[in-house]
Amino acid sequence: MSDLSSITSRIERVTPEIAKRLLERVVSSGKLDQASVQAFESDMRDGRWTLNGAPIVLSPDGQVLDGRTRLNACIRSGASFDTLIVQGVDIAAFETIDSVRKRTLADVLSMRKENHGRALGAALKILWTYGAGGTPGAGKAPTPTTLLGVLEEHPGVRDSIRPALRAMPLLPHGCGIALHYLASAVDPIRAGQFLAQIQDPITEATDDPVGQLREVLMATRGQGGARKQTYVLAVAIKAWNAFAAGKAIKMLRFAPERESFPRVAGELDWGPLSRVVAPRQPQAKPMASDQINVRVLMIDPALADTLLTDRGPNRTVSAVVIAKYARDIEAGRWRLNGQTIKISASGRLLDGQHRLEAAKKAKKAFPAIIVEGLPDGVISSLDIGRRRAMSDVLRERGEANTIILASALRWLWMIRTGVVLAANSSPSTGELLELLDATPQIRSSLKNVAAIREIMGSGIAAALHCTFAEKDAERADAFFARLIDGVNLAEHSPVRHLRERLIRTRASHRVRLAEAERVAISIKAWNAFRTDRPLQLLLWRNRGTAREALPTPV
DNA sequence: AGGGAAATACAACGGTCCAC
DNA sequence: GTGGACCGTTGTATTTCCCT
Secondary structure (H helix, E strand, C coil), X not given: CHHHXXXXXXXXXXXXXXXXXXXXXXXXXXXXXXXXXXXXXXXXXXXXXXXXXXXEEECCCCCEEECHHHHHHHHHHCCCEEEEEEECCCHHHHHCCCCCCCCCHHHHHHHCCCCCHHHHHHHHHHHHHHHCCXXXXXXXXXXXXXXXXXXXXXXXXXXXXXXXXXXXXXXXXXXXXXXXXXXXXXXXXXXXXXXXXXXXXXXXXXXXHHHHXXXXXXXXXXXXXXXXXXXXXXXXXHHHHHHHHCCCCCCCCCCXXXXXXXXXXXXXXXXXXXXXXXXXXXXXXXXXXXXXXXXXXXXXXXXXXXXXXXXXXXXXXXXXXHHHHXXXXXXXXXXXXXXXXXXXXXXXXXXXXXXXXXHXXXXXXXXXXXXXXXXXXXXXXXXXXXXXXXXXXXXXXXXXXXXXXXXXXXXXHHHHHCHHHHCCCCCCHHHHHHHHHHCCCHHHHHHHCCCHHHCCCHHHHHHHHHHHHHHCHHHHXXXXXXXXXXXXXXXXXXXXXXXXXXXXXXXXXXXXCCHHHHHHHHHHHHHHHHCCCCCCCCCCCCXXXXXXXXXCCX
């Protein structure tokens, strides 16, 4: 298979100079995600970066298809990094890479078999934000790599899991762990007593800090969400400060709009916490390339099944994603695109679950690169980059109006497959590119509906124009021209009904028409218009016994 | 008109509670 | 210890605004 034999792979140490040279030949022109660049940059500079099996993907003649973020981070960090380089991937194949679902910290921790993974993850996030001087529960979450770094620097956080259990369920576990860890840096014995007294009070005094905290916690019980976390932590820290100093509190509260987030008193003595955000010393790491094995091959359903069996804990799978990939594999649309399937030295499947499940579902083989022998820990650095949107792919192809074109293609796909009704399925990038090749006239549909913005979305309108124009181009143009200008419309004209309905529902944000209904009444109006039939009423029933299917355009 | 920036709607997610 | 329900937030896709 020519697809496979043209691919070569190697493991290389990329220096900033090499990165610079590679970046001179970049295909993609989209914007870099600066947050990701920064995260990678600090990982590389501080020696946290490990060879993770995610490749730099090059075309046959050496153009960079994937890896811009990592290469830019390398230059900024001034440090070298080890990476797999895959060369020989066709640009057209690379375009079909679908956006990848991101991993969460809880995913990573449970894969590492940490106990109380979810609570521990919440606590690490709180500690990191607090250590950086921010407000826990608000703002952007740090990357899983950063948080695992915090855990590595502060293994003692695990020792706070048990004491924090004693304050459950009044004090949420994640908050309890973080609070106990912070407080025990000041006074470990008092910290344990504080947490224990939250559940089992030892005094009835109304100005007792723990009693005050209990009241706040009971009052906020039953509420979820991050805003509660900020509030609970703030009052808990205030209560702890009073408790540790042996002071009474009359009224315990926190007003986020007027107060800054409280700090635990005695901060200067906290060696451990001040290091939470401090960079680690770079460490010399042995190049692992001799243990790493890269294979390019066809993966059939039987092999996929083997690879999926006993491969350790992984993310919960998404049925929509598997179905999407399976359609691509079944239609032969799945090409070797440079994405790798990653297996650790201990035999755990680190990346590729959805693709392998899709091969089983499609009962068909697909070409892939398998990387074996990776360190188990690299999973935390996978899948944390920015998703590649359809509009990015189109822009790289040199298309114009890419956001609206992407939207129009998506709508056209939904109309053609009837998914508008189900809404539990979404098109793959490959499917949309194929649709564009098969329906090039959709580009001109965009122009036909350019002025429709007052009436309906440009994407959906272009998809509908394209659909109707296949039946009768001239009448489709006329239909949309009248829909836009509203000129010369008789009382029972279908266009008039549609126009008024769309404008009415668009003006009021609260009564937005369901997407399926918008498509359905547009098709009904078109069918009446095309057959010169006046309409008394434009109605489409999507519920009840007289439920209608999506109408077919005539 | 074209294209980027800002605004918006909504799906997906994170975090907690609760039942088992 | 885990999984579903619930609530609020975040991120993405899409729409609208606005400048050239």
